Amino acid sequence: MADVRFLPSLADVPPPAWDALHDGRNPFVAHAFLQGLEAHGCLREDWGWSPHHATLWDEERLVAAVPGYLKDNSHGEFVFDHAWAHAYAQHGLDYYPKWLGGVPYSPVTGPRLLARDDPARQALLTAIQQETRRLGLSSAHVNFPTSGEDAAFPASWLPRIDVQYHWRNPGHWRDFDGFLAEFDHKHRKNIRQERAKVLRTGATFRTVHGDEASDAELEAMFGFYLQTFRDYGNSPALTLDFLRHLARSMPRQVVMFFAEHEGRIIAGALCLRGGDTLYGRYWGAASHLPGLHFETCYYQGIDYCLREGLTVFEPGAQGEHKLARGFLPTLVHSRHWIAHPDFSAALSRWCAEEAVAVRRYAHTLTTHTPFKHRA
Structure with missing residues (x-):
């Protein structure tokens, strides 16, 4: 028994x-x-x-x-x-x-x-x-x-049941332009403008996996996480030691997108990677450049999924603003x-x-x- x-x-x-x-x-x-x-x-x-x-x-x-x-x-x-x-x-x-x-x-x-x-x-x-x-x-x-x-x-x-917003590749999108080609004109134009705005500031973006991350980069990501929680008046539950642990124990499943500007990291998004899915978890920024949030949290993740052959991107709970960026309602x-x-x-x-x-x-x-x- x-x-x-x-x-x-x-x-x-x-x-x-x-x-x-x-x-x-x-x-x-x-x-x-x-x-x-x-x-x-x-x-x-x-x-x-x-x-x-x-x-x-x-x-x-x-x-x-x-x-x-x-x-x-x-x-x-x-x-x-x-x-x-x-x-x-x-x-x-x-x-x-x-x-x-x-x-x-x-x-x-x-x-x-x-x-x-x-x-x-x-x-x-x-x-x-x-x-x-x-x-x-x-x-x-x-x-x-x-x-x-x-x-x-x-x-x-x-x-x-509840509703979240998930991105799903139907199987024929090979790059971001292919994804945008299925948008109507207005929404396609808006996204291209959002991406152009942040690039015009001189910001650049890097993808860093857990086994590639320096301790300084992990500290930076954790600092962004703390700042976001402080900004919203919430108590952060995760610890820097936990993030370091994830980077060691799940080295290729930890995925971070960093934005850099004038030689320093100004924003980051922390994700975890599954078998066919990217899961967006936390983000934060030390600067407020135009379009920075959407680029760091959403478009970099979509680009990553298209490069890596992942078919789903779950960017987190709630947020109707995700709909206009290609994340569809999912029960x-x-x-x-x-x-x-x-x-x-x-x-x-x-x-x-x-x-x-x-x-x-x-x-x-x-x-x-x-x-x-x-x-």
Whole structure:
């Protein structure tokens, strides 16, 4: 009989055993990424993150797992359930703590139910429900599973959807001009003007992978990250040691785009590379040159995908401004198991109504794409 264990650290799992459960195409579920967050000061209990990973063992062989956390807030999740917490409070009930299956600070679709077969996935979900009840938690959540995994959840796990903006190469774009050739005149002209503006300032751009990065470049990228968080009044969770760890342990999956002007680095964008996808994560700048943000965060990434043969670029959550630059609306998923039966029934209706509104919104967006032949 399989043995269920909830673990307080991924240090308790040998990296090869964990990484054997996925195909290696999504960097965010790699042992190096997840355990690096724990080891390098990115997950703090006072910020609401306590590792509580769901694992299934056949004797001493790991057969299934979900990266999981006990949460006493909803910070860093990107699936917004603050209204649910408020509803619980109005009824004198505690919504927190809850259990979350996902990747901290990363609104990125990817494998969540890491398992060798479907029975192991179902056993994991049952174990998560039982652990939620055992600990007296309000709920369990799995954020940003793949569409295939989403279909594997039983009906008791309430489905939610949201919209992100993703760039996808249909297979025939070979360079940026080929990409722009499918835009209507107005949007094509706007992008060419944006790119020309930043080049006229004298700014140049470099792509640097983790194994190519000097410590000074890693420090510069981390400084840009800190500045962006300060500018928006948010608390940065990542550490310089974590970035150094990623550059060492995932050397070709760390991709940074640096802008230089008058001999110094003035902006940077940090991405991770998967099997066929580039994931944009953080950016920052020390100067405010015209067009710098769009060039560093979006156009350099599209150029990279076209050069490297990557077919998808996910630049992060939210941002309707991405639509005009060729990033199209894409539905993303989450699943939610609510322990309280009355709340589960009420939230089921709420989720159904939300889904109708989200699908209507996504359909409206498709009528405003920059492409001549619109979806």
